[in-house]
Amino acid sequence: MENRIDQTFTKLRNAQQGAFVAYICACDPDLERSLRVMHALDRAGVDIIELGVPFSDPLADGVVNQKAAGRALAAGADVNSVLDLIRSFRQTSQTPVVLFTYLNPIYTYGFERFHRDAAAAGADGILNLDLPPDEEAVNEELRDAHGLHHIRLIAPTTPDTRMAEIARSGAGFIYYVSREGVTGQRTELATGIGDQLNKIKDATDLPVVVGFGISTPEQAAQIAAMADGAVVGSAIVNVIAEHGEADDLEDRVFEFVKPLVAAVKPV
Numbered sequence: 001m002e003n004r005i006d007q008t009f010t011k012l013r014n015a016q017q018g019a020f021v022a023y024i025c026a027c028d029p030d031l032e033r034s035l036r037v038m039h040a041l042d043r044a045g046v047d048i049i050e051l052g053v054p055f056s057d058p059l060a061d062g063v064v065n066q067k068a069a070g071r072a073l074a075a076g077a078d079v080n081s082v083l084d085l086i087r088s089f090r091q092t093s094q095t096p097v098v099l100f101t102y103l104n105p106i107y108t109y110g111f112e113r114f115h116r117d118a119a120a121a122g123a124d125g126i127l128n129l130d131l132p133p134d135e136e137a138v139n140e141e142l143r144d145a146h147g148l149h150h151i152r153l154i155a156p157t158t159p160d161t162r163m164a165e166i167a168r169s170g171a172g173f174i175y176y177v178s179r180e181g182v183t184g185q186r187t188e189l190a191t192g193i194g195d196q197l198n199k200i201k202d203a204t205d206l207p208v209v210v211g212f213g214i215s216t217p218e219q220a221a222q223i224a225a226m227a228d229g230a231v232v233g234s235a236i237v238n239v240i241a242e243h244g245e246a247d248d249l250e251d252r253v254f255e256f257v258k259p260l261v262a263a264v265k266p267v
Contacts (some may be wrong), residue, residue, distance in 0.1 A: 004096040004124045005149055005172040008047050009207045009228070018264035019173075019229030020045070020220070021209055022236055022257060023100060025052040025068035026085050027077035029244040034072075035088050037240060040250035042093050044257040045265070050127065050231065053082050053101035060102075060129050064234040067241060079109045083121040090122035098125040098151060098172075115146040125149035125172045133169045151175055154200060156192070167204035174200055174208045175231065178223075194226050217263035224264035232260055 054072035149172030211231030223230040
């Protein structure tokens with residue numbers, strides 16, 4: 001069976017539409033409400049959900065996402081909770097799910113076991129923030145993905161030759177980190193995104209999505225005009241932080257995300 005990520009990008013390409021990718025931290029503020037948020041994202045038309053695996057030392061994340069991981073961990077979240085969340089989501093949805101994680105939680109769980117169990121639960125890809133592709137290439141233990149796409153990150157500081165190497169080793173899509181530093185909302189997009197995207201596209205036929213710093217429909221539309229999709233994370237997580245105790249949390253998330261989705265899918 002074709003991976004759901006590939007199916008999604010084929011459908012979007014045929015419709016000449018960009019992808020909207022939404023990031024949330026799994027089990028923030030807890031498993032039950034996190035599931036409700038995932039369904040709200042689904043209703044809003046999100047194409048791919050990036051699900052952060054809660055970790056105590058998320059060095060690539062800004063303060064908003066760090067606090068989200070802290071809330072999830074305080075609620076008792078662990079890798080098993082994340083897999084349970086995906087299983088529950090899969091009962092009613094086929095929207096692709098990419099696990100956004102650091103190596104430590106999955107290596108502690110068992111690298112091969114994690115990939116096997118995540119694929120069985122219904123995940124479609126894994127974006128491992130601190131596992132260099134070079135290590136995967138020389139370590140057989142790190143190569144067996146059990147059908148999960150290994151999504152690659154490329155940064156503005158990545159040298160051209162290495163950019164090409166990383167792009168060739170990826171699957172599903174390439175995630176271009178649009179700015180240096182950690183995740184977080186920004187008032188303006190980084191400069192030079194178009195030039196960097198052209199370099200990446202010269203090296204791979206994979207779709208390229210752009211994240212880090214996108215928080216408004218206007219910014220999402222700008223990115224969609226250059227790339228194959230836009231990723232919004234911290235801005236959504238901030239809505240969860242502000243309204244996590246509200247009875248209408250999922251409605252608040254839906255109302256915030258719907259215009260962002262519409263911005264990357266012009267009529």
